[in-house]
Amino acid sequence: MPQLNPNPWFFIMLTSWLTFSLIIQPKLLTFITMNPPSSKAPTTPKTTPWTWPWT
Template sequence: MPQLNPSPWFFIMLITWFTFSFIIQPKLLTFVSTNPPSSKTPTTSSTSPWIWPWT
């Protein structure tokens, strides 16, 4: 069965992994986030319990 022969597929996987890790990923990480996190403190809303009419 040719699927069990790891020779060509392992090489393809390594080349793909190295390409992503050393070429594509650094280029993607250089982009500035369009929505940076703000320094505001989160506000908490007060909630009241639901009053069920049948209880």
């Protein structure tokens, strides 16, 4: 069964991971995010209970 021969598939997998790790990933990590995380503490809005007219 030829699909059990790891020789060509291992080389393809290794080549694709090296390409991703050494070429594509550094290019993607240089982009600046448009919405950087904020260090401010989240504020909870002041809510008032709903007044039902029939109670």
